[in-house]
Amino acid sequence: MPSNRQILIAIALTCFALVGGALYFQHVKDMLPCPLCVIQRYAFLFTGLFALIAAFTRKALPWKVLSLAGALGGLATVGKHLYVLANPGFTCGIDPYENFLNNLPTAKVMPWLFESNGLCEMAGDLIMGLSLPQWSALSFALMTAGLVTVLVRRAK
Numbered sequence: 001m002p003s004n005r006q007i008l009i010a011i012a013l014t015c016f017a018l019v020g021g022a023l024y025f026q027h028v029k030d031m032l033p034c035p036l037c038v039i040q041r042y043a044f045l046f047t048g049l050f051a052l053i054a055a056f057t058r059k060a061l062p063w064k065v066l067s068l069a070g071a072l073g074g075l076a077t078v079g080k081h082l083y084v085l086a087n088p089g090f091t092c093g094i095d096p097y098e099n100f101l102n103n104l105p106t107a108k109v110m111p112w113l114f115e116s117n118g119l120c121e122m123a124g125d126l127i128m129g130l131s132l133p134q135w136s137a138l139s140f141a142l143m144t145a146g147l148v149t150v151l152v153r154r155a156k
């Protein structure tokens with residue numbers, strides 16, 4: 001069975017790789033990110049960063065909890081995204097989410113990563129039978145399970 005450190009490093013690397021994949025789809029495949037996609041990017045980065053810190057810190061509990069909070073926030077966000085996709089009349093379009101996200105300092109400094117220009121109801125092409133939001137939901141669910149495992153092992 002992998003150690004807690006190995007699980008945390010795997011979670012961190014997966015998070016960063018998924019954001020890299022999102023950038024590939026954005027800049028190579030011209031799939032513009034919607035506000036919910038950008039929030040998921042923040043959640044992946046938040047989860048990955050805190051998992052990486054937890055992997056190399058002696059007092060890792062607060063970092064593990066913060067990483068789990070990021071994964072749960074991402075899971076909630078992708079849940080809303082899947083709801084939008086399942087209900088074609090519902091959209092997030094140009095709304096307060098987009099205006100808020102595009103005015104954050106991170107979006108001003110790194111628009112190539114954090115600027116939201118797409119529509120939430122446009123999921124794009126399927127990859128091995130699943131849309132990007134469905135892959136994101138699966139990823140957040142697996143990361144949540146991994147982080148809960150790490151926290152439960154800690155409690156023993």
